[in-house]
Amino acid sequence: MATDLVSASHSAASGAARKRRRFGWDDPSPAFYTEDAGLRFQPSSHLMMIPQHKSIVDAPQYSSCSQKLLAHQLAAPRKKSPPWQEDDKDGHFNFKLGDDLTSRYKILQKMGEGTFGRVLECWDRDSREIVAIKVIRSAEKYREAAMIEVDILRILSKHDRDGSRGCVQIRRWFDYRNHICIVFEKLGPSLFDFLKANDYRPFSVDLVREFGRQLLESVACLAKHVTPCAHGVPGIADMHSLSLIHTDLKPENILLVSTEYTKVVDRKNTTKHSLYMKRVPKSSRVKLIDFGSTTYDKECSFSIVSTRHYRAPEVILGCGWSYPCDIWSVGCILVELCSGEVLFQTHENLEHLAMMERVLGLIPPHVIRRSTEKARDYFRHGKRLNWPDRSTSGESIRAVHRLPRLRDLIVEHADKCANLLVDILERMLKYDPYDRPTAREALNHPFFQDI
Numbered sequence: 436m437a438t439d440l441v442s443a444s445h446s447a448a449s450g451a452a453r454k455r456r457r458f459g460w461d462d463p464s465p466a467f468y469t470e471d472a473g474l475r476f477q478p479s480s481h482l483m484m485i486p487q488h489k490s491i492v493d494a495p496q497y498s499s500c501s502q503k504l505l506a507h508q509l510a511a512p513r514k515k516s517p518p519w520q521e522d523d524k525d526g527h528f529n530f531k532l533g534d535d536l537t538s539r540y541k542i543l544q545k546m547g548e549g550t551f552g553r554v555l556e557c558w559d560r561d562s563r564e565i566v567a568i569k570v571i572r573s574a575e576k577y578r579e580a581a582m583i584e585v586d587i588l589r590i591l592s593k594h595d596r597d598g599s600r601g602c603v604q605i606r607r608w609f610d611y612r613n614h615i616c617i618v619f620e621k622l623g624p625s626l627f628d629f630l631k632a633n634d635y636r637p638f639s640v641d642l643v644r645e646f647g648r649q650l651l652e653s654v655a656c657l658a659k660h661v662t663p664c665a666h667g668v669p670g671i672a673d674m675h676s677l678s679l680i681h682t683d684l685k686p687e688n689i690l691l692v693s694t695e696y697t698k699v700v701d702r703k704n705t706t707k708h709s710l711y712m713k714r715v716p717k718s719s720r721v722k723l724i725d726f727g728s729t730t731y732d733k734e735c736s737f738s739i740v741s742t743r744h745y746r747a748p749e750v751i752l753g754c755g756w757s758y759p760c761d762i763w764s765v766g767c768i769l770v771e772l773c774s775g776e777v778l779f780q781t782h783e784n785l786e787h788l789a790m791m792e793r794v795l796g797l798i799p800p801h802v803i804r805r806s807t808e809k810a811r812d813y814f815r816h817g818k819r820l821n822w823p824d825r826s827t828s829g830e831s832i833r834a835v836h837r838l839p840r841l842r843d844l845i846v847e848h849a850d851k852c853a854n855l856l857v858d859i860l861e862r863m864l865k866y867d868p869y870d871r872p873t874a875r876e877a878l879n880h881p882f883f884q885d886i
């Protein structure tokens with residue numbers, strides 16, 4: 436879900452916060468019990484159950500805790516759901532490791548938590564595989580949003596039966612004790628988690644290219660999808676437009692398929708006296724998750740979308756946004772993967788625009804002219820950004836000033852192909868959304884052709 440992440444001392448200013456920011460979680464609220472066994476499948480009004488697929492996840496590496504629980508569970512007979520417990524104050528599902536979630540799933544561990552709910556690693560007794568179950572918070576607004584996510588996941592899964600198109604696969608969904616539960620194939624850590632575990636050491640250009648290529652393929656598939664003609668005539672294709680915009684692309688929502696990694700010498704940091712190692716994923720295969728904010732293209736929308744750091748200028752300026760807002764986010768993500776740091780570490784509009792100007796150059800007048808009355812307030816006489824005059828603090832001015840130009844940032848970090856990478860990033864990070872390439876066009880850029 437798109438968020439403006441709250442930080443104690445706002446924005447770029449906080450030095451240590453430059454490295455990273457994270458959500459605050461955990462809280463309690465009441466729910467109601469639906470059935471004896473606790474499980475209630477939703478009647479298929481506009482939604483249908485998804486048939487089971489075989490897991491395509493690479494041999495997962497289980498934690499020792501998961502392994503023990505799994506061994507125990509394989510021997511244990513199927514039990515009824517545990518006694519009903521109150522949700523926490525925010526409507527999150529309360530559980531203990533080893534509990535059953537319906538009689539079908541055994542909870543092995545918590546894998547993550549977000550605005551919508553908790554994601555639990557579970558053993559599926561029926562399909563005999565490990566799955567990831569997103570247990571949605573019980574409040575009505577989250578339940579409704581979850582049903583939209585289920586709807587979109589079902590459409591994606593219909594168009595991606597073999598799971599090769601880079602979007603996480605839904606297995607099925609159900610309603611349990613007032614929590615919508617979405618069962619997914621289990622994936623590995625997010626690119627954000629991987630960066631963090633590596634102390635924010637950047638990925639190599641080869642990996643950035645691989646991640647970028649898959650990300651753009653997924654974005655292209657969301658926008659438009661081609662399937663073979665219904666009659667199966669070779670060479671003839673039916674164009675099915677999915678017309679979907681993800682709107683919340685960020686490293687947290689890009690998951691490595693495999694958990695496996697190797698350790699190699701980190702040459703950049705290693706000195707005569709100390710040897711530094713860094714992690715490198717064994718496989719570069721990634722998939723997109725979190726379709727909770729995905730929308731159908733309506734030509735142009737004006738709401739606020741995307742997590743702050745990956746938010747396109749047209750969203751901030753209220754010019755109206757469409758597919759190109761995903762391309763802007765991909766540009767910000769690729770810079771982050773290459774440098775190890777968030778490109779625009781801010782939580783405030785004017786500072787954000789000032790950072791963009793520092794890294795990318797001045798916002799062109801015709802883009803300023805398209806912005807709303809309110810957003811035009813950020814500019815002097817509707818022409819130049821009111822910066823630093825309207826800045827909130829000296830620390831904010833210094834944080835903007837510390838930012839390098841895009842070219843310098845990439846040249847400093849890229850171990851190869853810096854010029855090509857700068858070129859494609861400059862295109863994806865054009866202020867005018869009409870000037871940005873589509874995902875397909877970006878994929879044809881020489882940077883992504885280089886093997």
Ligand SMILES: Nc1ncnc2c1ncn2[C@@H]1O[C@H](COP(=O)(O)OP(=O)(O)OP(=O)(O)O)[C@@H](O)[C@H]1O
Pocket residue numbers: 436437546547548549550551552554567569603619620621622623625687688690724725726727
């Ligand atoms: N299929 C999966 N396999 C493994 N881990 C997963 C899977 N899906 C989600 N996760 C983990 O759970 C976390 C939260 O998932 P997700 O982003 O879907 O929840 P959310 O509530 O929509 O989050 P947000 O607040 O970012 O919108 C992810 O960042 C990831 O760590």
